[in-house]
Amino acid sequence: MTPETSNPLLELKNVIKYYNRTTPALADISFSIMDGQFISIIGPSGSGKSTLLRCINRMIEVSSGEVCFDGVITSQLKKRDLRKLRTKIGMIFQHYNLVDRLTVIENVLHGRLGYKSTMAGVLGRYSQEEKMQAHRIINILGLHDQVYQRCDQLSGGQKQRVGIARALVQNPRMILCDEPISSLDPNSSKIIMDLLRSISREMGITFIVNLHQVNVALKYSDRIIGVNKGKLVLDGSPDQLTTERISDIYGSTAKDLMTDSEERYAAG
Amino acid sequence: METEETINNWGQLCSDEMISPDIFGSGRPLNRESFTIRIFLMTLSLLTLYALFTMDYQGVDIAKATMDTLHNFKIIFMEPSTQRLGLWDAFYEVLITLGLAFLTTLFGGVIALFLGLLSAQNLAPRRITCCIKSFVAFIRAIPTILWVLIFAVAAGLGSAAAVIGMTFHSISYLTKAYSESFEELDRNVIEALSASGANWWQIVFQAVIPSSAAYLLSWTFMRFEINFANAIAMGAAAGAAGIGFDLFMAGGYYFDLKEVGLITYIVLAFAIVLEMIATHMKSNIHQKA
Numbered sequence: 001m002t003p004e005t006s007n008p009l010l011e012l013k014n015v016i017k018y019y020n021r022t023t024p025a026l027a028d029i030s031f032s033i034m035d036g037q038f039i040s041i042i043g044p045s046g047s048g049k050s051t052l053l054r055c056i057n058r059m060i061e062v063s064s065g066e067v068c069f070d071g072v073i074t075s076q077l078k079k080r081d082l083r084k085l086r087t088k089i090g091m092i093f094q095h096y097n098l099v100d101r102l103t104v105i106e107n108v109l110h111g112r113l114g115y116k117s118t119m120a121g122v123l124g125r126y127s128q129e130e131k132m133q134a135h136r137i138i139n140i141l142g143l144h145d146q147v148y149q150r151c152d153q154l155s156g157g158q159k160q161r162v163g164i165a166r167a168l169v170q171n172p173r174m175i176l177c178d179e180p181i182s183s184l185d186p187n188s189s190k191i192i193m194d195l196l197r198s199i200s201r202e203m204g205i206t207f208i209v210n211l212h213q214v215n216v217a218l219k220y221s222d223r224i225i226g227v228n229k230g231k232l233v234l235d236g237s238p239d240q241l242t243t244e245r246i247s248d249i250y251g252s253t254a255k256d257l258m259t260d261s262e263e264r265y266a267a268g
Numbered sequence: 269m270e271t272e273e274t275i276n277n278w279g280q281l282c283s284d285e286m287i288s289p290d291i292f293g294s295g296r297p298l299n300r301e302s303f304t305i306r307i308f309l310m311t312l313s314l315l316t317l318y319a320l321f322t323m324d325y326q327g328v329d330i331a332k333a334t335m336d337t338l339h340n341f342k343i344i345f346m347e348p349s350t351q352r353l354g355l356w357d358a359f360y361e362v363l364i365t366l367g368l369a370f371l372t373t374l375f376g377g378v379i380a381l382f383l384g385l386l387s388a389q390n391l392a393p394r395r396i397t398c399c400i401k402s403f404v405a406f407i408r409a410i411p412t413i414l415w416v417l418i419f420a421v422a423a424g425l426g427s428a429a430a431v432i433g434m435t436f437h438s439i440s441y442l443t444k445a446y447s448e449s450f451e452e453l454d455r456n457v458i459e460a461l462s463a464s465g466a467n468w469w470q471i472v473f474q475a476v477i478p479s480s481a482a483y484l485l486s487w488t489f490m491r492f493e494i495n496f497a498n499a500i501a502m503g504a505a506a507g508a509a510g511i512g513f514d515l516f517m518a519g520g521y522y523f524d525l526k527e528v529g530l531i532t533y534i535v536l537a538f539a540i541v542l543e544m545i546a547t548h549m550k551s552n553i554h555q556k557a
Contacts, residue, residue, distance in 0.1 A: 059463055086465035097460035099453075101479045110474060114465020121470035163460075170464055 007071060008032035009174060009206055010056065015065035017051055017230075025051045027230040029065075035173075038200045038207045040217035043227035044250050049210040052227060053176045056208070057089045058082060070173060087114035090167025090175040090205075094182045096159040100152040104143060104162050107151055108134045111169035130169075137165045141195065157188030164195060174206040175199075182212055189213075193220050214246055340525055348529035352522070353514055358534055365503060365510030366538070369495035372431055376438025376495075377488050383439065384446030385472055390455045400443065407440035412498050416506045430508030434498055438491055445491075449483035450476055482553040489546050496542060500535060511535060 010033040017026040025048045033039060041049050054060040056067060058074055067074045069085060077085055090111070098107045112130050113121045126134075138147055141161045146154060151162060160180060167175050177196065181189035197220050200207045211217045217224055218238045226234030226241075226249040233249055234241065350358070386392045387400035407415075416433030423429040453476050461471045477484070503512020511531060518527040 057463055059459060083465040083467060086463060089463075091460065091463040093456060093460060095454075095456060097454070097456040099457055099475045099479050102475075106478075110461055110466065111464050113461065113467075113470045113474060116470070118467060118469050121466065122473040124474060166460075166464065 009035045009070055010208075011066075011068040012056075013066040013068070015052075015055060015067060016063050017048075017055060017060065018063045024063075024230050026055065026062075029227075029230075029232050031225060031232065031235055033206060033208070036200070036204045036206055038197060038209070038220060038222045039225060040209050040211045040221040040223075041225045041227060042211055042214055042217050042249060043233075045212075047227045048230040049227055050178055051230075053178055053208065053210055056176060057086050057091065083114055087170050088173045090170050090172035092160070092163045092167055092175060092177040092180050094179040096156075096163045096183075098151045098159060098162055098166070101150060103148050103150055104138065104154070104165075105131075105134060105147050107162050108138060108165045108169055111166040114170065134165070134169050137168050141165050155188070156184050157191060160184060160188070160192050161195070164192075164199070168199070168203075172205060174208065177207065177209040179210050179212060181216070189216070196220070214241075217241075343525040344529035344532065346529075347526050348533055349526045350530050351524065351527065353518070353527060353530075358511065358514070358531065361509075361511040361514050362534055362538055365499045365512060366496065368427065368430065368434070368499040368502070368508060368510055369492055372434040372438050372495050372499070373488060373492045375431075375435040376442050376491065379435075380439045380442030380446055381484075383443040384450060385476070387443060387447040388450035388476075389447075390451055390453060390458055391468070391472065391476065397447075401447070404440040404443045407436060408444070410437075412437040413501065413505055416502055416508075420506060425507045427508045430499070430502040430506050433506075434495055434502065437498075438495060441494075442487060442491055445487040446480075446484060449480040449487065452483070453479050486550055486553060489549060493539075493542055493546065496539070 012032070013030050015026055015029045016024055019025050029052065041052060043049050051060055055062050056069070056074075058067075058077075062075065070088070072081075072085065074082070074085060099110070106124075109124075109126050109130065112126060112134075116125075135144075135147070138144060141164060143158060143161055143165065146158060151159060154162065163180075175196075180196065181192050184192060193216060196207060196209065199205060209217075209221070218241060221238055224234065224236065224238055224241055225232065226245070228249050228251060234245055353361075383400055383404070387397045387404070389397050412434055415436045416430050419432040419436070420426075420429035423432060457475055457479075458471055461475055466474070499508070499510060500512035500515070502508040503510040503514075504516035505512075507513060511534065515528060515531045515535075518524045518531060
């Protein structure tokens with residue numbers, strides 16, 4: 001190990017994941033990510049994007065290889081330390097995964113549970129400071145009129161913003177997004193992506209975003225990682241992503257792909 | 269030519285053609301289902317006829333027996349009154365029965381809450397859920413009264429055996445109901461919370477229970493009603509005191525049909541009140557949900 005001036009925030013070394021004995025879901029994936037980058041992972045359905053994302057915060061255990069976050073090798077962490085690690089990594093989902101029957105503020109405060117003792121979490125005792133922070137984030141995301149509304153009364157875009165607020169209230173170093181705009185209409189999609197981008201810029205949070213929409217990935221990312229059949233097939237800046245490379249990733253000719261109209265397609 | 273052959277083959281696989289439609293001489297098409305139903309009905313009617321002709325009436329006059337029964341019903345329902353049991357006493361005894369129902373539902377509910385969490389597939393490993401679910405199914409398959417009698421071996425006939433036995437059955441019933449309510453919550457929500465560092469207990473109390481609270485309440489009240497009915501029966505059958513025991517004494521020992529009638533009306537009144545509360549609560553829940 002040579003000391004470097006800036007260590008990568010996240011480093012994956014030869015990560016392999018097998019769900020069954022025959023085909024690997026992830027085959028020998030290695031890359032490293034610097035602080036503050038906005039990274040998209042693209043690839044066809046079932047290519048291992050979601051698995052890759054979940055291996056980072058150990059929602060899924062890797063079969064072999066190493067995931068190193070902020071200088072800590074995650075696979076060696078014990079339960080308590082794993083919780084501490086997860087508080088530093090926020091996560092946003094395609095289906096928002098909020099507790100529908102609870103209000104916006106309650107859902108947002110769930111992001112603080114990782115910092116609390118079991119008892120305080122069970123009783124739902126949040127400090128004044130935590131509540132103020134939650135309200136501040138809700139205001140920033142433009143949800144101040146919905147603070148005490150139940151989440152099942154919100155629109156898709158609003159729900160996703162609650163999801164983002166829940167991740168932000170964790171004070172994360174990095175946020176993982178699993179297809180954050182796949183269930184949203186084009187308009188909300190743009191609002192959400194703009195939000196993620198500006199959060200990344202202003203708060204210096206690293207983002208790793210799984211995307212189905214190649215044009216969105218091109219527009220917003222600093223760097224694009226392409227995955228196909230569990231293999232890393234592309235790693236570079238958006239301008240390196242030519243139509244040829246896209247067809248490599250998706251395994252079909254470029255003109256068969258709905259690259260431009262994909263946003264509309266996703267909304268339908 | 270080839271297509272025709274295939275279609276013909278399909279036709280032969282269908283059961284309609286296997287059985288000739290003319291066995292019973294009816295013109296209606298006969299498939300396996302209606303054939304089974306017919307056989308079943310015929311067997312039942314034959315058995316009924318056989319039973320009617322071979323029954324030993326031991327000199328009971330059917331007409332007179334029916335009249336006597338109706339006369340008894342008239343006394344029970346038209347002339348309720350009391351000699352031994354004061355109205356206030358009766359009320360107090362019903363309170364005891366309600367207490368029995370409340371206690372068993374409370375014990376059962378608290379224990380079932382934890383067993384329910386452990387047997388919900390989205391919260392516990394598959395092996396544990398399977399173990400608990402089959403264990404509870406076994407308890408549930410045996411009626412409450414049998415459990416009370418089983419525990420009466422150790423505790424002696426009385427309220428202790430009734431409480432333990434009814435609690436036992438309530439646990440199994442509520443565990444199933446609760447765990448199914450918990451399973452309503454999407455796995456992904458649990459994933460989201462554990463990804464943010466929350467641990468199992470926090471997820472349970474912050475997400476799982478709040479989202480299933482309405483169901484839990486509704487099931488618990490349902491069980492309370494069942495336990496109220498059970499508690500009356502236990503009073504009579506297991507000597508667990510309460511209004512059931514008075515009913516048993518009035519009917520079985522004193523042959524005081526008027527008092528039986530009064531007790532029946534009191535129990536009915538309480539059951540209606542419980543039902544009304546339950547309906548009110550459920551409509552509140554539906555408004556909220």
